[in-house]
Amino acid sequence: MSALDTVVKALNTLCPPRPLTVHLLQSEPRRTNTLYTHLAAHPKGTTIQDVLLVLYIHLEPADLSSSPSPITAADDDAASQSCATKSGVEHTTTSSTNPIALISIQAQIFILPREAHTMVYISKADSTGYTLPSSLPSRPYARTIISSFLSYYLCPQSRPTPTVQVHLFARSQRQYLFPDSGLDPEETEGKIKKILSGGALCRWWSDVLERSIKLAGLGPSEVDLECFLPGLSKGETLNTLGRRTEFTWSTDLKNVPHPLHNQAPNPSSVIPTLASTIPTFDDDPRTRFLLELSTPGAGTGSSSLLSSNSALPSLPSASASSITSSSTTPNASGQPKNAMDKDEGEDNDDEEVSNKALAARTIASARLSTIPQDEFYERLAFRQECSLGSQVGFFILSTLSSSPLPSTSASATLVFTPISVPTTMESHTQPKRRPGELPKNLFIRLLSMLLNQSFSSNPLVISSSKIIWDSIRGLTGEWGALEYVERSIESSSSLTTDDETNSKRKRSDADGDSALVGRDVSKGTLQPVTVLQVRKKKKKADS
Numbered sequence: 355m356s357a358l359d360t361v362v363k364a365l366n367t368l369c370p371p372r373p374l375t376v377h378l379l380q381s382e383p384r385r386t387n388t389l390y391t392h393l394a395a396h397p398k399g400t401t402i403q404d405v406l407l408v409l410y411i412h413l414e415p416a417d418l419s420s421s422p423s424p425i426t427a428a429d430d431d432a433a434s435q436s437c438a439t440k441s442g443v444e445h446t447t448t449s450s451t452n453p454i455a456l457i458s459i460q461a462q463i464f465i466l467p468r469e470a471h472t473m474v475y476i477s478k479a480d481s482t483g484y485t486l487p488s489s490l491p492s493r494p495y496a497r498t499i500i501s502s503f504l505s506y507y508l509c510p511q512s513r514p515t516p517t518v519q520v521h522l523f524a525r526s527q528r529q530y531l532f533p534d535s536g537l538d539p540e541e542t543e544g545k546i547k548k549i550l551s552g553g554a555l556c557r558w559w560s561d562v563l564e565r566s567i568k569l570a571g572l573g574p575s576e577v578d579l580e581c582f583l584p585g586l587s588k589g590e591t592l593n594t595l596g597r598r599t600e601f602t603w604s605t606d607l608k609n610v611p612h613p614l615h616n617q618a619p620n621p622s623s624v625i626p627t628l629a630s631t632i633p634t635f636d637d638d639p640r641t642r643f644l645l646e647l648s649t650p651g652a653g654t655g656s657s658s659l660l661s662s663n664s665a666l667p668s669l670p671s672a673s674a675s676s677i678t679s680s681s682t683t684p685n686a687s688g689q690p691k692n693a694m695d696k697d698e699g700e701d702n703d704d705e706e707v708s709n710k711a712l713a714a715r716t717i718a719s720a721r722l723s724t725i726p727q728d729e730f731y732e733r734l735a736f737r738q739e740c741s742l743g744s745q746v747g748f749f750i751l752s753t754l755s756s757s758p759l760p761s762t763s764a765s766a767t768l769v770f771t772p773i774s775v776p777t778t779m780e781s782h783t784q785p786k787r788r789p790g791e792l793p794k795n796l797f798i799r800l801l802s803m804l805l806n807q808s809f810s811s812n813p814l815v816i817s818s819s820k821i822i823w824d825s826i827r828g829l830t831g832e833w834g835a836l837e838y839v840e841r842s843i844e845s846s847s848s849l850t851t852d853d854e855t856n857s858k859r860k861r862s863d864a865d866g867d868s869a870l871v872g873r874d875v876s877k878g879t880l881q882p883v884t885v886l887q888v889r890k891k892k893k894k895a896d897s
Contacts, residue, residue: 364502369846381797392629412451471613480530483547505569520751534810552744584735628722648718790838
C-alpha cells in the first residue's frame with residue numbers, strides 16, 4: 355500500500371457528503387548534502403524527495419448556489435464517524451461537478467541510508483477557506499489527510515527505514531500555499547477563512563501527531579514526543595497542548611534521538627553538537643539562527659566567508675564527479691573536448707572550490723561546537739520570529755528502534771555500519787525514479803503554478819482550482835504518472851445495490867418487522883431464518 359492509498363483509506367471513514375479526489379505529487383529522490391549544512395562530513399548517500407498533496411471536493415451546480423458554511427483546516431471531531439463507502443480508483447468525474455481545492459500540504463522526505471533513518475519534514479499546510487454549502491456536514495479533512503500521510507511513514511510495515519522522525523514548525527499565518535486565501539472578509543466577497551491562534555494551532559498539531567501514531571499501530575513506548583514552545587515553561591507548555599492521557603510530551607528537545615549518534619555502533623564516543631543534532635530545513639527559525647551563529651564575524655560588520663542570506667557552500671557530490679568524467683566541454687576554439695583532457699588549471703580550480711567549501715563547513719562546525727544546546731534554545735526564544743506575535747512551536751516525533759545496531763569494542767573507530775537499502779540508494783549513482791515519481795523540474799512547475807493563483811474569493815477558488823486540476827492531470831498524464839498520483843473517493847450517498855438492500859433491511863428491522871427472512875442464493879428462493887428465543891417453562895395444569 356502506498357502513501358496515497360493510505361490517505362484515501364482514511365478519507366473513506368469520514369462519510370464524505372460529496373466525492374473527493376486526492377493528488378499526491380512526489381518528485382524523484384535526489385542526492386543532497388544540505389540536511390546537516392554545518393557538518394564537514396555530511397552523511398553519505400542522503401536523498402531528498404519533495405511531496406505535495408492536494409485535496410479536492412466535487413460540488414454540483416446546485417451546491418454552488420446554496421447558503422454558505424465556512425470550512426476550516428481544524429474541523430470538529432464529531433464529524434469523524436465510520437462509514438462503509440468504497441473508494442474509486444478511476445480518474446474521471448462527471449462533467450457537471452466542479453473540483454474545488456480544499457487543503458494542501460507540502461513536505462520533504464530525507465532518507466539517510468547509512469544511518470537507517472528517515473526524516474519527514476512538514477514544511478507547509480494550508481486551506482483555501484472555501485465556503486461550503488450549509489447543507490453539507492463538516493468533516494476533519496485536514497486532520498485526516500495529514501495524520502494518515504504521516505502514519506504511512508511511521509507504520510513498521512511501510513516505513514522506509516527502521517527509525518523515522520517527523521519534524522514541523524507550527525506558526526499561525528493567514529496563508530501558506532494558497533495565495534490571497536487569508537485576506538480580510540471585506541476583500542474576499544464574503545469568504546471567511548478561519549485562522550487558528552498560535553496556541554490553538556500547537557494544540558491541533560499535537561493532536562494530529564498523536565493520531566498518526568495510533569493509525570500506525572504504535573504505542574506510547576514505541577515513540578518519543580518532543581515539543582518546544584518558546585517563552586513558555588514546562589507547565590505552561592503542557593497546559594497549552596491540553597490534557598494528554600495516553601502520550602507523554604517532553605518540553606525541552608534535550609532527549610531527541612539523533613540519527614548520527616544513536617545509530618552509531620558506539621554512541622557514547624560521539625559528542626553531540628548543534629551541527630550534528632539540528633537538521634537544517636527550509637523556513638525554520640533554527641536554520642536561520644544556526645547560520646547566524648556559524649558565520650564568522652556575524653553582527654560585527656566584518657567580512658565573512660558565509661553570507662547571512664545564503665546557505666553554506668555545498669560539497670561536490672560523487673554523482674557530479676562521475677558525470678564530469680564522461681562529459682564534454684568546449685575548448686578555446688569552441689570545439690568540444692573530452693572532460694578528461696581538461697587543463698591542469700581547471701582541475702586545480704575545482705579542487706580549490708572543494709577545499710573552500712570544506713573549510714567553510716569545518717569553521718561552522720567548530721563555532722557551533724562551543725555553544726551548549728540549552729543556551730541555543732534559550733537564545734532562540736528571544737529571537738523576533740519566536741517572541742513576537744502569536745505562539746509558535748517546534749514538534750519532533752521519533753520512532754524508537756527495536757533492533758539497535760550491534761555494539762563494537764571501545765577501541766573501534768567511529769564508522770557507521772552500512773545497512774541493506776533499496777536499489778534507489780546505491781552509493782555512486784543517483785537514485786532511480788520509481789513509477790509515479792516526477793522529475794524535479796516538473797514538480798517545481800506544478801508547485802509554482804499553484805503559488806501563482808489567487809484564492810481570495812469563492813469564485814476565484816473555483817477558477818484557480820480548475821486550473822490546478824487541469825494542469826496536474828494534463829502534465830502527469832503526459833508523463834504517464836496520472837494513475838499513480840490521483841485517487842477518487844465516492845460520496846456517502848453513492849450506495850451500491852447491496853448497500854441499499856442492507857439499508858432497507860435495517861429500516862425494516864427498526865420498524866418492528868419480525869418476519870426475518872433470508873435468500874437462498876443458489877435457488878433464488880426465500881428461506882425462513884431460524885430465530886433463537888428464550889424457552890419458557892410450561893405451567894402445570896390444575897388438578
